[in-house]
Structure formats: C-alpha cells, structure tokens
Amino acid sequence: MNHLSHHVPASARVRARALGIVVGALPTGHLNSITDVEGVLVGHSTIDNGADLHTGVTAVVPTQLTAARPGLPAAVHTGNGHGKLIGSTQMDELGVLESPIVLTATLSAFRAADALLTYLMARHPDGLSFNPLVGETNDGFLSDIRRRPVTERHVLDALEGASGGLPLEGCVGAGTGTTALGFKAGIGTASRTHLVDGIPATVGVLVQSNFGGVLTVQGTPMPVEQVIGEQDHDEPSGNSCMIVVATDAPLDARRLGRLARRAIFAMGRVGASYASGSGDYAIAFTTAPPQLPLLPDDAINPIFTAVMDAVEEALLNSLLMATTTTGLRGRTRHAVPYVGPLRPTLGSGRRGAF
Template identity: 70%
Template sequence: MGQPPRRARQLGIIVGGLPTGPLNAITDVADVLVGQCTIDDGADLHTGVTAVVPRLAAGALPAAVSVGNGYGKLVGSTQVDELGVLESPIVLTATLSVFRAADALLGYLMERDPAGVSFNPLVGETNDGYLCDIRRRPVTERHVRDAVASASAGLPAEGCVGAGTGTTALGFKAGIGTSSRRVDVDGAARTVGALVQSNFGGTLTVLGTPMPAAELVAGGAGEEPPGNSCMIIVAIDAPLDARQLGRLARRAVFAMSRVGAAYQHGSGDYAIAFSTGPRPRPVPDALLDPLFAAVGDSVEEALLNSLFMAVTTTGLRGRVRHAVPHQQVLRRLAAAGRLHPA
C-alpha cells in the first residue's frame, strides 16, 4: 500500500519562522475561496480545474501578473497588467483546455452581469500531457462551473486534484499545493496566502538539501516530461496597489528556486497577486519587507505541499510518476541536520 499523503509540516518540515494562518492555506485570506473539479478515469485522463474565487464586492480588486518565462497561455493577463485589476475568478487547468475554460468562465461572468459588454476572464494552465491525453481536451463548461460553484473557505484539497491531477514536478508526481503566513505590517496583522499548480523541471530541494529523483526513486526518475510550467496565485489582505502587488508577484516566481526549479526554456512560470484589503491608502514601500518574506515562505511551502500530498500515478501509455518518498526525504534531512524536531 502506498504512503499516505502528508503536508510538509506534518512531516516536521518547517519553512521559515513566520506563523501560518489557521488552515495554512490561501483561504486563510479573508474573502478568498477555492473550488476544484477533478477528471480521472484511472487510465488516460488525469486533469481538471482549480478555481480561486475572491469575493469581488466592488467588481474588481487590485492585481498584478509577473511572467518568469512566458512559455504559456495565460488568458486575460495583459488586461490585468494594463489596468491593474482582477475582475473574475482565477481558473487553472490543462494547456489545451485553457480556451474552453476561458469561454466557460466568460459565460459565468456574463450571467453574473447581464448588462455588461466587456469581460476579462483570467485562466492559466500547465501541460499535464505526460500523464493525460491532453489532445482530448476533456475539460467542459460544466467542470469549470462546478469548480467555481463549489468554492469554499475551507482547506483546499492538495496533490492530485483539480488542475493538479496530472501534473509532475522535479521528477516526481506533483499537483496543487497551498500555504499561508501571518505578519505584522504598518501596525496591523496581515495574511498572505499562496496556491500553486506545480509542473516544472529541476532537482527537488527541501530546506536546502537536494533530493534527486534519480536517487530516491527505484529505477530512476524516467524521462523528463515536456511543457514544464508553474502557476502561482498569491492573495493578501493588506491594502496594496497594483504596482506593489507586482513586486510581490515577482518574488513568488523567485521562490521556485528554493525548491530546485530549473527555469527551463519550456517552463511557463507565472504569478498572479491580488489584494482583498481595504484601500484607504497603500502600505508604504519601505514596510513591504515582511510581506516579501511571507510570499517567499508561503510559496515555497505550497510547492512542497503540492509534491508531498501527491500520490504515485499511472497515466497515458502506462507512464508512471512516483510520489516523493517521504521517509527517504526525512532521512536525508536528518543527516543534514535540517529536520524540525517532532
């Protein structure tokens, strides 16, 4: 029987010294919900939809996009860049399903605002074609609407679920991961939350300790899947403007290096950051350092959760991607003196 999925902290792997929110998830940020829909036939289809659904009380929220490498299809990103606002839920899915997902999200937005004449659905993707028959484009309007409709403030499922059902990263099975941090900024307690869809190459690194898949997996890691990418979503309840959120988003992409990302040619690495906070005045730039630290730590832990919560998966043409072997990771961390005491 395979190992049970466990979050990094359940294994004693503690990233940084900042406290987490109650759920250690992006949903610790007030007014941020997450919903998911999974497509898994146990054979050739391993994919789905993950939706981050902020409550858009005023119709839009300050937002920014950072492009680490633009080898991807992030629908709606240029308008977010131009206007600095988010006007829709953020949907994540598979590369060749992103256009159907965008159309489905457009239909949802039009129903919500019958008088509107222009809408900007924001839909990102990674390529899960190593384990899934991506050309079948199995994601439908119903899957997108189910993900959005099911969004809740609870702890999002992680690993092989939603848009992470068929993804791989750093030589292992990966998926969806999330984490959060609490910090004091300008005299107020603030929460930063991150959610990731991991699907990128490199050598897994945990707390600075390399964990090569070729050494941890019996028979080696196998071939490197094409189309490696990563989508990162950062939510914050501090009053930041779009320019400041762009600074946070860039640091979210930087955080991929902490877990061993190779930032390869074919890796479409994007971060989307948005604020749900009140906007009487932005936080002064000189006080952003705690938020930068919170973004780095929450994204790093979300990436680790996306791997540690995934399970070994057999997919298209019998291809296999193994879960990260927890006990081997813990032995290496203990030998390196990096394991947090139980």
C-alpha cells in the same frame, strides 16, 4: 535500489509540517492555506478515469468581486513566458483583477476561458466586456491532453463549489495530472500572517506545480534517481508553474507586482530549473478595502518574506500530498516517499526530517 514501499492512499499523505519541515519563522494562518485570506475561496473539478485522463480545473474565487466592486488591485509577473495566461495583458495594463482565477490543462485553457465568461455574464447581465483570467500547465505526460475533456460544466462546478475550507491538495483539480521535479505533483497551498506597521496582514498562496529541476528540501537536494531509483527520468515537455498570491494588505498594482516577482523567485528554493519550455507565472491580488491607506515601500519587506516562505511551503505541499499516478501509455510518476535513502541527510538538517 527501489524505494517504492510508500504506495499509500491519498488520505495517508501529509503536508510538509507533519513531516517536521517548517519553512521560515512567520506563523501560518489558521488553515495554512490561501483561504486564510478572508473571502478567498477555492474549488476543484477533477477528471480521473484511472487510465489516460488525469486532469481538471481549480478555481480561486475572491468573494470581494461584486457588482459594487468589479475589480481588485492585481499584478502578474511572467518568470518565463512559454505558456498561456489568458487575460493577463489587460490585467497587467490596468492593474485590476476582474474575474476569478481558473487553472487547468494547456489545451483546455480556451474552453475554460469561455466557461468562465459564461459565469461572469450570468453575474453581470448588463456587461458588454469581460476579462476572464485562465492559466494552465501541460499535464500531457500523464493525461491525454488532446482529448480536451474539460467542459463548461467542470469549470462551473469548480467555481460554484468553491469554499473557504482547507482545499484539497495533490492530485486534484488542475493538479490531477501534473508532475514536478521528477515526482508526482499537483495543487499545494500555504499562508503566513504577520504585522505590517502594527497592522495584522495575511498572505495566502496556491500553486499548480508542473516544472522541472531537482527537488530541494530546505537546502538538501533530493535527485529523483537517488530517492526513487528505477524509473523513467525523462522530463516532460511543457513544464510550467502557476502561482496565485492573495493578501489582505493594502497594496496597489505596482507593489503587488513586486510580490508576484518574489513568488517566482521562491521556486528556486525547491530546485526549479526555470527551463526554456516552462511557463512560470505569478498572479498577486489584494482584497483590502479600497479606502485603506496604501502601505509604503519601506514597510513591505515582511510581506516579501511571507510570500517567499508561503510559496516554498505550498510547492512542497503540492508534492508531498500527491500520490503515485500511472497514466497515458502506462507512464508513471511516483510520489515523494516519506522515507528513503536521503533520510539521514535530512535528519541532520536544522529544521526537521522526513
């Protein structure tokens, strides 16, 4: 049976919480977004010709990076290294984020890195060395990735247009052509606020979803062949996921590495297969002022919870906000329907239903 009556415009798609899907007990930030971390901005540049090009750029821009403060404590965790995260080895070695984070398509990552270098050089005219950080996922299932349509202007537009509002989600920017768990996916974001040792702290997450597995919503598997019915179930090659975690909690690179690992763990909650061809990376950084005392390890558990819950919700948002897309060679990936054959199962769950 085909359940494709959910063809709706992007403006009619809603986030997980609007469907009664509440992940965890911690409160969200004001926007439930990575931009709830003060000074963290997000910008997109989207390329979509309605046919064989569905790709783009997403930039995460911490405004705390200035000439006076050229680096932020940061760490990267590689869940599976079948991917490209340009600049990651130096960031891992030094524990410092020195540039905005740019996400794009696999074969456009190198042009994006050069464009990010242009951006950095313009802001630091005396600099002789830079470490642009660019990640990617492979959107070649829906987009003609070999055309490499991302230009310097697309990257600069995403960086210069970054703002602190609620970012667009789903089929936008670096998520325009991505797929996950058998459905159309894209960009998603979420946040959590909490007290750590009596001090307010915020964790924000942004994801670029493009990985395989079986969609699982709060413990309920939703196999695409049961939810959608008739479609091509072949899993695209090069599946990957990029996760960016921002926080204002005072942490060093070692502790941020522990956060990044939890971000990769959280992919399992939504049914990730962690396949051999998947490049699964998490980047974690803090915007906390450097003079603040570091949180001890025995106080970090609430932040672990915040990261895992925010990543889970951001991944769900990346799917629920995406729209059905037909791309290269007529291939189609359908959006997750809000009603379908599993609705009674979800309705009997503990925290809401579609």
